[in-house]
Amino acid sequence: MQQTLYPGGPGAVHQALRKRPLKRRGEFLIMGMLVLCATVSLVTTGLIIYVLFSESATFFREVSLADFFLETEWQPLFDPVSFGIWELVMGTFNVVFWALVMAVPIGMATAIYLSEYAAPRTRRVLKPVLESLAGVPTVVYAYFAVNVITLQILRPLLGNDLPIFNSLSASIMLAVMVLPTIASMSEDAMASVPRDLREAAYGLGATRLEVAVRVVVPAALSGVMASILLAIARAIGETMIVAIAAGSTPRLTLSPLESIQTMTGYMLQVGLGDAARGTIDYQSLFAVAAMLFLITFAFNVASTMLVNRFREVYE
Amino acid sequence: MAAPVIILRATGRVARRQALSRGSRWVLLAASLVGVGVLAYLAYDTIDTGASRLTWDFLTSYPSRFAERAGLRSSIIGTVWVLGATIVLALPVAIGTAIWIEEFAPKNPLLTVVKLNLANLAGVPSIIYGILGLAVFVRFASLGPSILAGALTLAAMIIPMTVIAAQEAIRQVPQSLRDGSLALGATHWQTVRHHVLPQALPGIMTGIILAVSRAAGETAALIMLGAFTFIAWDNTNLFEDFTTVPIQIYNWTVRPRQQGFQVNASAAIIVLMAAVLTLNLIAAVIRERFRHE
Amino acid sequence: MARLDLETVATRTRDQELQEGDRAATKMSTSGGLRPATEPSPGISFGEPLFVLRDLSFWYGNKPALADVTMAFPVNRVTALIGPSGCGKSTLLRCLNRMNELIPGVRLTGEVTYHSQDIYASDIDPVEVRRRIGMVFQKPNPFPKSIYDNVAFGARVNGYRGDMDELVERSLKQAALFDEVKDDLRKSGLALSGGQQQRLCIARALAVGPDVILMDEPCSALDPFATLKIEDLIRELVEDFTIIIVTHNMQQAARVSDFTAFMLAGEDGAGRLIEYGPTEKVFTNPEEQRTEDYITGRFG
Numbered sequence: 001m002q003q004t005l006y007p008g009g010p011g012a013v014h015q016a017l018r019k020r021p022l023k024r025r026g027e028f029l030i031m032g033m034l035v036l037c038a039t040v041s042l043v044t045t046g047l048i049i050y051v052l053f054s055e056s057a058t059f060f061r062e063v064s065l066a067d068f069f070l071e072t073e074w075q076p077l078f079d080p081v082s083f084g085i086w087e088l089v090m091g092t093f094n095v096v097f098w099a100l101v102m103a104v105p106i107g108m109a110t111a112i113y114l115s116e117y118a119a120p121r122t123r124r125v126l127k128p129v130l131e132s133l134a135g136v137p138t139v140v141y142a143y144f145a146v147n148v149i150t151l152q153i154l155r156p157l158l159g160n161d162l163p164i165f166n167s168l169s170a171s172i173m174l175a176v177m178v179l180p181t182i183a184s185m186s187e188d189a190m191a192s193v194p195r196d197l198r199e200a201a202y203g204l205g206a207t208r209l210e211v212a213v214r215v216v217v218p219a220a221l222s223g224v225m226a227s228i229l230l231a232i233a234r235a236i237g238e239t240m241i242v243a244i245a246a247g248s249t250p251r252l253t254l255s256p257l258e259s260i261q262t263m264t265g266y267m268l269q270v271g272l273g274d275a276a277r278g279t280i281d282y283q284s285l286f287a288v289a290a291m292l293f294l295i296t297f298a299f300n301v302a303s304t305m306l307v308n309r310f311r312e313v314y315e
Numbered sequence: 316m317a318a319p320v321i322i323l324r325a326t327g328r329v330a331r332r333q334a335l336s337r338g339s340r341w342v343l344l345a346a347s348l349v350g351v352g353v354l355a356y357l358a359y360d361t362i363d364t365g366a367s368r369l370t371w372d373f374l375t376s377y378p379s380r381f382a383e384r385a386g387l388r389s390s391i392i393g394t395v396w397v398l399g400a401t402i403v404l405a406l407p408v409a410i411g412t413a414i415w416i417e418e419f420a421p422k423n424p425l426l427t428v429v430k431l432n433l434a435n436l437a438g439v440p441s442i443i444y445g446i447l448g449l450a451v452f453v454r455f456a457s458l459g460p461s462i463l464a465g466a467l468t469l470a471a472m473i474i475p476m477t478v479i480a481a482q483e484a485i486r487q488v489p490q491s492l493r494d495g496s497l498a499l500g501a502t503h504w505q506t507v508r509h510h511v512l513p514q515a516l517p518g519i520m521t522g523i524i525l526a527v528s529r530a531a532g533e534t535a536a537l538i539m540l541g542a543f544t545f546i547a548w549d550n551t552n553l554f555e556d557f558t559t560v561p562i563q564i565y566n567w568t569v570r571p572r573q574q575g576f577q578v579n580a581s582a583a584i585i586v587l588m589a590a591v592l593t594l595n596l597i598a599a600v601i602r603e604r605f606r607h608e
Numbered sequence: 609m610a611r612l613d614l615e616t617v618a619t620r621t622r623d624q625e626l627q628e629g630d631r632a633a634t635k636m637s638t639s640g641g642l643r644p645a646t647e648p649s650p651g652i653s654f655g656e657p658l659f660v661l662r663d664l665s666f667w668y669g670n671k672p673a674l675a676d677v678t679m680a681f682p683v684n685r686v687t688a689l690i691g692p693s694g695c696g697k698s699t700l701l702r703c704l705n706r707m708n709e710l711i712p713g714v715r716l717t718g719e720v721t722y723h724s725q726d727i728y729a730s731d732i733d734p735v736e737v738r739r740r741i742g743m744v745f746q747k748p749n750p751f752p753k754s755i756y757d758n759v760a761f762g763a764r765v766n767g768y769r770g771d772m773d774e775l776v777e778r779s780l781k782q783a784a785l786f787d788e789v790k791d792d793l794r795k796s797g798l799a800l801s802g803g804q805q806q807r808l809c810i811a812r813a814l815a816v817g818p819d820v821i822l823m824d825e826p827c828s829a830l831d832p833f834a835t836l837k838i839e840d841l842i843r844e845l846v847e848d849f850t851i852i853i854v855t856h857n858m859q860q861a862a863r864v865s866d867f868t869a870f871m872l873a874g875e876d877g878a879g880r881l882i883e884y885g886p887t888e889k890v891f892t893n894p895e896e897q898r899t900e901d902y903i904t905g906r907f908g
Contacts, residue, residue, distance in 0.1 A: 006723065013722070013723040013724070013725040014725050014732075016736060016740070017722075017725060017727065017732045017733060017736045017737055017740070018731050018732060018733060018736070019731055019732065019733040019736075020733070024502065027502060027504045030504055031419060031504075033411060034411045034412075034414055034415040034419060035415060036411075037407070037408045037409075037410075037411025037412045037415060038411070038412045038415045038416065038420070038429055040408050040412065040474065041412060041429070041432055041433055041436055041474060041475060041478070042428075042429065042432055044436060044447070044471050044474070045432050045435070045436060047447055047451055048439065048443060048444075048447050051446065051447055051450040051451060052443075052446070055450065105346070106346050106349050106350070109342070109343045109346030109347065110343075110346055110347040110349075110350070112343055113340075113343035113344055113346065113347045114347065117340050117343060117344070118344075118347075126347060126351070128599070129351055129354075130347075130350050130351065132354075132592075132595060133350050133353075133354055135525070135528060135529070135532075135591060135592075135595055136354075136532070136588070136591070137531070137532020137533070137534065137561055137587060137588075137591060138532070138534070138535075139532065139534040139561045139564050139565050139568075140357075140532070140564070140584050140587065140588065142565070142568065143564060143568045143580055143581075143584060144357050144360075146568065147360075147364075147568075147577055147580075148356075148357065148360055152360075176350065176353050176354075179349075179350045180350070183347075183350070205329075207332050207333055207335070207336035208336045208339075208340075209332075209335060209336035209339040210332070210336065212339075230438070233438055234438075236440070237439070237440020237441070237442065237443070238440070239440070239441070239442045239534075239535035240534050240535055240565065243535070244565070244568060244569060264440065264442050264535070267442055267446070267539070268442065268535060268538060268539070271445065271449070271538050271539040271541070272538060272543060285446065286446065286450075289442075289443055289446045292440060292442075292443065293439070293440075293443055296438060296439065296440055297435065297438075297439075300434075300435055300438035301435070303438075304434055304435075422712055489749075491745060491747060491749040492749060492751065492752075493710075494707065494710070494743075494745060494749065495745065495749040495750075495751065495809070495812075496751070496761070497707065497710065497735075497738060498705065498707060498738055498742065498743035498745075498813070499738070499739065499742070499761065499762030499765070499766075499812065499813065499816050500735055500736070500738045500739020500740070500762060500765070500766055500816055501735070501761070501762065501765045502735050502765070505765045509761065509765070510751060513752075514752065
C-alpha cells in the first residue's frame with residue numbers, strides 16, 4: 001500500500017515533493033495583481049500630495065507665504081486682491097467650535113447612557129439608529145440648515161436680523177452630523193473599560209452616576225478624546241453644509257450669528273465658478289486645499305494615536 | 316423592648332447622591348434622544364413639504380427652468396451610471412488590497428506604511444478627492460467632467476473604507492478553516508479563493524454597500540469636478556457629462572426661494588434618502604443573516 | 609462487521625501490539641542500521657521508518673518549543689504522542705507536515721525526513737508535502753459546504769481526474785461515515801454531529817491520497833461514544849495508513865497505539881522526548897520515573 005504512492009524507486013519521493021514553479025505560475029500572476037491593487041492606495045496618496053503641493057507652489061510664486069499667513073483679509077475676487085488665509089481658517093474654526101459646543105456634551109451623555117445605563121435591548125436599537133445619522137448625505141443636512149433651522153427655528157427665535165446664511169445653522173447641522181462619531185466611538189471606549197474597575201467602585205458605595213463620571217469616563221478618556229478629534233477632522237472637511245448654510249463672506253469672527261466663509265466653502269465656490277486653469281483663483285484653490293489637508297491630517301493622526309494608546313492599555 | 320433595627324435605607328448625603336444618580340438616568344436618556352428627535356423631525360418636515368411633489372412625472376422629467384415641470388430623470392440615470400462604474404472600479408481593487416494585506420503581505424515596514432496610509436486616506440475630506448479628480452482625471456487625463464472621471468474620483472474615495480471593512484471580514488474567518496484547507500495540500504491562494512473569500516463575502520458586501528451609499532450621497536467631490544451642468548438627455552456612455560440626485564438637490568436648494576424649487580429639493584431628498592436607507596437596510600440584513608452561521 | 613463489544617476489540621489489539629512489538633524488536637536486533645543517530649530510548653526498534661527526526665528544535669519567536677528531539681516513526685503503526693499541556697507534542701506533529709510554518713516568526717533546526725527525503729530541503733514544496741501527509745485537527749473543522757464538496761475539495765485542488773463520485777464514496781466508506789450520510793451528500797458538513805464531523809474530516813484527508821494521517825487530539829471535543837468510534841476507525845485505518853496521534857487521554861493512547869512517546873517541557877519551556885517505546889512497555893514498565901509519575905497521574 002505504502003509503496004504504490006511512490007512507484008518510481010529511489011528519488012521518486014523527491015520527485016513528488018519538489019517545487020514546480022511552472023505549476024504555480026497562475027498564482028504568481030495573481031500575487032502580482034494583488035500587489036498592484038495594494039499600490040493603488042499608495043498612488044492615490046502620492047497623487048493627492050503631488051497635486052496639492054505642486055499647484056500650491058505655483059500659487060506661492062504669485063502670493064508670498066508671508067502674505068498668505070500674515071494678511072488678515074481673504075479677497076480673491078476684487079482688486080486689490082488679498083490672500084490672507086486666516087479669515088477662512090477662522091470661518092472653519094467658528095462653525096466647528098460651535099458644533100462641538102453642542103455635539104460633545106450630547107455625544108458624551110449619549111455614550112454614557114448607552115454604555116452605563118441602557119438595557120442591552122435599548123442599546124441594540126438606539127445605537128444603530130444613531131449611527132444611521134452618519135449615513136445621511138450632507139447635502140440633505142445642508143438643505144435643512146437653511147430651510148428648517150434658519151427659517152423655521154432660528155429666525156422666529158432670534159428675529160429677522162439674523163442673516164439667512166449664518167454660521168449657527170451650519171454649526172447645528174454639523175453637530176448632528178458628528179454626533180454619531182462621538183457617541184459611537186466613545187461608547188466603544190467606555191464599553192471596553194474592564195468590569196472589575198466598575199465593580200470596585202460600586203463595592204465602595206458609589207452610585208451609578210459616580211461610577212460613570214468618576215471611573216468609566218476617566219478610564220476611557222483617551223478613547224473619548226480620539227472620538228472628538230475624529231469628529232473635528234470630519235467637521236473641518238465637511239463642505240456642503242457650510243457652503244450652503246454658512247454664507248460666503250470671509251470674516252474674522254467667532255460670532256455664530258454672522259455670515260462667514262470656511263476653507264471648504266471657498267473651495268466649492270471656486271469649483272462652481274469653473275475657474276480657468278492657470279488663473280490665480282484656480283491656484284488659490286490648491287493652496288487652501290493643501291492647508292485643509294494638513295489640518296485634517298493632523299487631527300486624524302492625533303486621533304489614531306490616541307486610539308492606539310487606549311488599545312494598548314485595555315487590550 | 317425595641318430591638319436594634321439596622322436601617323439600610325439611604326438617608327442624608329447618601330440619599331441625595333442616589334437621587335442625583337437616579338435623576339441622571341432621565342437627563343442622559345433625553346440627551347441620547349436628541350439625535351433621534353432631530354432625525355425624526357427632519358424626516359417629518361421633508362415628507363410634509365415634498366411628498367405632494369413626488370409623482371411619476373417628477374421622477375421621469377428632465378430638469379427645467381420651471382419648478383413644477385422639473386424632474387429627476389437625468390440625475391437618477393446619472394447616479395446609476397456613476398455608481399455602477401464606481402463599483403466596477405473600486406470592488407476588485409479594494410478586495411485585492413484587503414486580501415494582500417491580510418493573507419499574503421510579508422510582515423515588514425512596507426505593510427505598516429500601506430495600513431497607515433489607508434487609515435489616513437479614509438479620513439481625507441471628500442472635497443480633496445474632488446480636487447484630485449479635477450487635476451488628474453478631468454484636466455490631466457482630459458476626461459472632462461464625465462461619468463468616468465466621476466467614477467474614478469468616487470472609487471478613489473471609497474476604496475480605503477471598503478478595504479478596511481473587507482480586512483475586518485477576512486480577519487473574522489476562523490484560522491481552523493484555513494488550516495483544514497492547507498492540510499489537504501491546497502495552496503494558500505486556493506485556500507483564500509475557495510474558503511476565506513466565500514466566508515468573508517457577507518462582511519465584504521456589507522462594507523461595499525455602505526461605501527456605495529456614501530458615494531451615492533456625495534456632492535462636493537463631484538461639484539469640484541465640474542459635474543454641474545444642465546443635462547436634459549439620458550446618459551448612454553462613460554464619457555458624457557452627467558448630474559446626480561444630490562447635485563440636483565444642491566442645485567434646487569440654492570435657487571431663489573420664491574420660485575418653488577425648495578419643494579423639488581424636498582421631494583428629491585425623499586428619493587435620495589429612500590435609496591440610501593434601502594442600501595443601509597440591505598447591508599444590515601446581510602450582516603444579521605450571516606452572523607448566526 | 610458490527611462492533612458491539614468494544615472492550616474485546618481493544619483488548620485484542622493490545623495483544624497484537626505486544627506480539628508485533630516483540631517481533632519488531634527481534635528484527636531490529638538483526639537488521640541494525642535504521643535507528644536514529646542518537647537512540648532516545650533503548651529497546652524501541654522496528655523496520656523501515658516513515659519519518660526520522662534528528663535533533664529537531666523549534667522556536668516560536670524567541671520561545672523554544674522543542675529541543676533536540678530525535679526519534680523515528682514506524683510505517684503502518686499508530687504512534688501516540690503523550691504528555692502534559694505545553695510539552696510540545698502538537699508542535700512536533702505540525703513539524704511533520706510543515707503546518708508550523710504558517711505562524712509568522714517560527715524557526716526550526718535539525719532534520720525531518722519522510723521516506724528518507726528531507727522535507728525542509730530548499731527545493732521541497734510544503735504544499736506537496738501536505739497533500740501526502742494528511743492532518744486531522746483538535747476541533748472538527750469541516751468546510752461550510754456540502755458533505756460531498758468537503759470530501760471532493762482536496763482532490764479537486766490537487767487535480768484529481770478520476771471518478772469523483774466514486775472517490776467520495778470510497779473515502780466516506782473508509783472513514784466509516786458513508787452509511788450514515790449516503791442519503792444526503794448535499795447536506796452541509798456543519799449539520800453533522802461532532803463525531804460525524806470529525807469522521808468527515810478524516811474522509812476529507814483520505815480523499816487526497818496520503819500515506820500518513822497526523823491527528824492532533826482528534827477526540828478532545830467529542831463525547832465518549834463518538835470517541836470510541838474514532839478509536840475504532842483508527843485501528844481499521846492503520847491497516848493501510850501510518851497514523852501519528854497526539855492525545856491528552858492516556859487511556860486512549862493505551863487503547864489505540866502501538867508505540868507511545870512521552871514528552872515533557874524542560875525549565876526553558878522547550879518540549880523534550882523523555883521516553884519512547886512499545887505502548888505496552890511504556891504503560892506497564894516505563895524506564896523513566898517521570899513517565900511513571902505522569903501515567904499514574906502523579907502530575908500533569
